[in-house]
Amino acid sequence: MNENKYFSNLTDRERAIFEGGISMGSLFHQFIGTPVNIDSYKSLEKAIEESILLQPAIIKVVVKLNPDLIKQQSGSMGYTTLEGKMLYVELTTKINDYEVTTCISYVEELDYPLMRILD
Amino acid sequence: MNENKYFSNLTDRERAIFEGGISMGSLFHQFIGTPVNIDSYKSLEKAIEESILLQPAIIKVVVKLNPDLIKQQSGSMGYTTLEGKMLYVELTTKINDYEVTTCISYVEELDYPLMRILD
Amino acid sequence: MNENKYFSNLTDRERAIFEGGISMGSLFHQFIGTPVNIDSYKSLEKAIEESILLQPAIIKVVVKLNPDLIKQQSGSMGYTTLEGKMLYVELTTKINDYEVTTCISYVEELDYPLMRILD
Amino acid sequence: MNENKYFSNLTDRERAIFEGGISMGSLFHQFIGTPVNIDSYKSLEKAIEESILLQPAIIKVVVKLNPDLIKQQSGSMGYTTLEGKMLYVELTTKINDYEVTTCISYVEELDYPLMRILD
DSSP: OGGGGGGTTSOHHHHHHHHHHHHHHHHHHHHTTOEEOTTTHHHHHHHHHHHHHTSTTEEEEEEEEOHHHHHHHOOTTSOEEOOGGGEEEEEEEEETTEEEEEEEEEETTTTEEEEEEEO | OGGGGGGTTSOHHHHHHHHHHHHHHHHHHHHTTOEEOTTTHHHHHHHHHHHHHTSTTEEEEEEEEOHHHHHHHOOTTSOEEOOGGGEEEEEEEEETTEEEEEEEEEETTTTEEEEEEEO | OGGGGGGTTSOHHHHHHHHHHHHHHHHHHHHTTOEEOTTTHHHHHHHHHHHHHTSTTEEEEEEEEOHHHHHHHOOTTSOEEOOGGGEEEEEEEEETTEEEEEEEEEETTTTEEEEEEEO | OGGGGGGTTSOHHHHHHHHHHHHHHHHHHHHTTOEEOTTTHHHHHHHHHHHHHTSTTEEEEEEEEOHHHHHHHOOTTSOEEOOGGGEEEEEEEEETTEEEEEEEEEETTTTEEEEEEEO
């Protein structure tokens, strides 16, 4: 990549953390609000997974949408829209030899979906 | 639906046209910008299709992303992001017995993706 | 507009309704999720208003975000994100001499934001 | 913040970089696609600025949209939609005493908008 020189002020670890943050922020706003229900969530999981995996520096992605929550929030209309707390995503970014795994998951104690770095 | 009384000023055809417009405007902003390439576009097509089909009044959906354009725009990064002119979508809305098919497709003569009603 | 011939199957009223639906669906997905609080909602109202007004066929726009709801949902973080039920938007589309006003507003009885045509 | 314990595996600098990445990824997908022209871009700049500034850890934001590019891309319709290369954003995140400034700007040599850390 030609862009390496723009990152000479970061260690590989710092850059992997930065790319993880960008990808998490992006996917959150890209997919939140999508209509989903218990029959369609598997195809949405797959589409999110494949689209994240295309991005530079990303080498592994796990996407799990919470079927219980999707079912429970699907009221009389038979569907709901994707919300942050339904999301579990792990994505691994790699810069040179350094790998970092970034995660978004609903944290009960905080009552919101938290993005963080896993060790 | 309890909402019927809010539409007493529209014919079934007018309401089917209105719902078609809403769904087209929504899906456009929901999915434009998603990373996509020649290997992932099928899963994205499926996810868009299934998510639109959940919405009230919609009884049929066809989604075709343009693989040639996706391939051509996937530069050195190996992927591109979904743009309006890559989209072909037909969706059919039904209000009581009246069905209307709304379409978005790239129109060469206009050089932009046009949303319109098919007969 | 060169696109007129693609709408020869619609009356002016039907096309004004269609354009109203598209604009409502678009703005909903464009702006939902934006961070907002009691100090910033006026600038967000203005930006939404000005951006909708640019679109073809739209001649008038009113945007009111609900300050009570914004205040009430702004928890310990001091802000919230824009939700459908905080939105009141009226937009008027005009095709030739025919004007239609489309509205989104929270309807208590339905407990969701409803898009409809005002008379 | 109660969430501090979830970040015990990061230095203050790393966490400031992570939050900067999240905010950049978020705003990109939130605002790209918004209709804009030479008369409205100032109100959009202000709305983006105020909305970013609400987010935790962010202490300073500069948003400049490129008026020349907006003018040039506003064709016969009199407006365009916001694209990545029209964006210049600097945002400063602070974790304890450590401040980091993250930036997105169009880089001519790469021909795309690059997100990076400024020193």
